[in-house]
Amino acid sequence: xxxxxxxxxxxxxxxxxxxxxxxxxxxxxxxxxxxxxxxxxxxxxxxxxxxxxxxxxxxxxxxxxxxxxxxxxxxxxxxxxxxxxxxxxxxxxxxxxxxxxxxxxxxxxxxxxxxxxxxxxxxxxxxxxxxxxxxxxxxxxxxxxxxxxxxxxxxxxxxxxxxxxxxxxxxxxxxxxxxxxxxxxxxxxxxxx
Amino acid sequence: xxxxxxxxxxxxxxxxxxxxxxxxxxxxxxxxxxxxxxxxxxxxxxxxxxxxxxxxxxxxxxxxxxxxxxxxxxxxxxxxxxxxxxxxxxxxxxxxxxxxxxxxxxxxxxxxxxxxxxxxxxxxxxxxxxxxxxxxxxxxxxxxxxxxxxxxxxxxxxxxxxxxxxxxxxxxxxxxxxxxxxxxxxxxxxxxx
DNA sequence: GTAATTACGTACTGATCGGTATGTAATTTA
DNA sequence: TAAATTACATACCGATCAGTACGTAATTAC
Numbered sequence: 001x002x003x004x005x006x007x008x009x010x011x012x013x014x015x016x017x018x019x020x021x022x023x024x025x026x027x028x029x030x031x032x033x034x035x036x037x038x039x040x041x042x043x044x045x046x047x048x049x050x051x052x053x054x055x056x057x058x059x060x061x062x063x064x065x066x067x068x069x070x071x072x073x074x075x076x077x078x079x080x081x082x083x084x085x086x087x088x089x090x091x092x093x094x095x096x097x098x099x100x101x102x103x104x105x106x107x108x109x110x111x112x113x114x115x116x117x118x119x120x121x122x123x124x125x126x127x128x129x130x131x132x133x134x135x136x137x138x139x140x141x142x143x144x145x146x147x148x149x150x151x152x153x154x155x156x157x158x159x160x161x162x163x164x165x166x167x168x169x170x171x172x173x174x175x176x177x178x179x180x181x182x183x184x185x186x187x188x189x190x191x192x193x
Numbered sequence: 194x195x196x197x198x199x200x201x202x203x204x205x206x207x208x209x210x211x212x213x214x215x216x217x218x219x220x221x222x223x224x225x226x227x228x229x230x231x232x233x234x235x236x237x238x239x240x241x242x243x244x245x246x247x248x249x250x251x252x253x254x255x256x257x258x259x260x261x262x263x264x265x266x267x268x269x270x271x272x273x274x275x276x277x278x279x280x281x282x283x284x285x286x287x288x289x290x291x292x293x294x295x296x297x298x299x300x301x302x303x304x305x306x307x308x309x310x311x312x313x314x315x316x317x318x319x320x321x322x323x324x325x326x327x328x329x330x331x332x333x334x335x336x337x338x339x340x341x342x343x344x345x346x347x348x349x350x351x352x353x354x355x356x357x358x359x360x361x362x363x364x365x366x367x368x369x370x371x372x373x374x375x376x377x378x379x380x381x382x383x384x385x386x
Numbered sequence: 387g388t389a390a391t392t393a394c395g396t397a398c399t400g401a402t403c404g405g406t407a408t409g410t411a412a413t414t415t416a
Numbered sequence: 417t418a419a420a421t422t423a424c425a426t427a428c429c430g431a432t433c434a435g436t437a438c439g440t441a442a443t444t445a446c
Contacts, residue, residue, distance in 0.1 A: 002391035003442045024305060026219035030434060040395060102308060107363060111304040112217060114366045115295060125367035156376035163377045167360030170300060173307045174318035183349040184356045195421035196412045223404060233425060
């Protein structure tokens with residue numbers, strides 16, 4: 001190691017994540033990135049490879065922090081039904097709040113890149129699988145405690161909730177009336193009987 | 194009208210729809226379009242305005258034909274439960290088939306463009322609302338015939354099924370194990386009790 | 387203090403982007 | 417047949433794209 005980095009690699013990556021999250025891969029230019037990351041092009045290329053490498057690093061940062069967020073939200077609530085209810089309702093409230101929201105970076109990437117790039121097909125799939133495992137663990141906890149109907153198939157229900165989460169996140173991009181998503185969440189949560 | 198068009202406007206639009214469907218708006222270049230549409234740039238600009246105008250025309254063509262397809266699928270089955278089951282299972286089978294599938298053009302556009310362009314926010318929202326109306330009509334039919342539990346809220350359930358459809362379509366972009374979507378469809382269809 | 391190494395900023399590359407000017411061909415109207 | 421109008425193909429526009437060459441600054445190793 002000769003001359004040390006002058007910029008904070010994590011902060012720069014975080015800035016890149018925000019730009020990609022907001023605009024997607026294709027619509028984000030290197031100029032967008034340098035201005036928001038506060039560094040020059042050669043620093044990006046020497047640190048992250050190329051544009052796609054930077055995107056991948058940003059997406060990995062997102063998925064790991066998102067997984068931690070979801071795990072925390074669901075595990076820190078004694079009631080499983082209440083945990084899922086709060087999780088879904090909180091997600092909707094954030095999306096309909098003042099601050100602009102860009103949905104889920106992983107879902108955005110799944111739609112834009114997965115069909116054309118196997119690396120992102122795998123990366124985004126693995127995140128969804130991980131979410132379904134977190135969901136299933138939570139449902140299992142409710143089965144063990146007796147809170148949930150023992151006839152429930154934890155795995156199938158977890159997978160269904162992941163798919164509902166995706167559907168809700170995506171449809172909110174078109175900003176439907178709030179009752180649309182509120183009704184659906186109520187309906188979906190009846191599966192957690 | 195002086196000199197008549199030498200190309201078939203509908204066929205050209207159909208070709209444009211396929212390219213945009215496959216690659217999205219940003220990743221599709223004018224060169225991609227001219228080569229697949231079989232016409233020159235000035236013909237595109239004189240007929241459809243600009244790139245975004247052509248995209249909008251292509252998306253409108255897609256949504257109207259997709260709505261007709263869904264309506265037909267659901268209305269031409271005497272059993273409502275069977276109609277939805279066949280609809281969802283057929284969608285999955287197509288996506289996992291040999292031919293490449295690009296998901297739903299409207300969902301792709303909702304993810305890529307709706308947050309940055311109000312015109313597409315409205316256009317994609319209206320299509321989802323229309324699908325939910327078709328779904329609701331079908332559920333109402335099942336309620337009238339006595340096939341479905343009269344305790345069902347047709348509107349909420351229709352909205353839920355639209356969200357499930359979106360979630361299924363999107364997650365299949367990452368090509369999960371087929372059991373993932375099969376399980377979820379079974380679970381979702383239990384709401385049609 | 388000198389050589390080696392790494393980082394930085396500037397300025398550039400060829401390619402491609404979306405969009406258009408222009409000249410010519412074809413058709414209608416009169 | 418002449419004028420007007422529309423469509424076509426070519427060839428171009430300035431801007432921007434992702435990516436890099438290169439010279440200089442800073443740090444470490446010896």
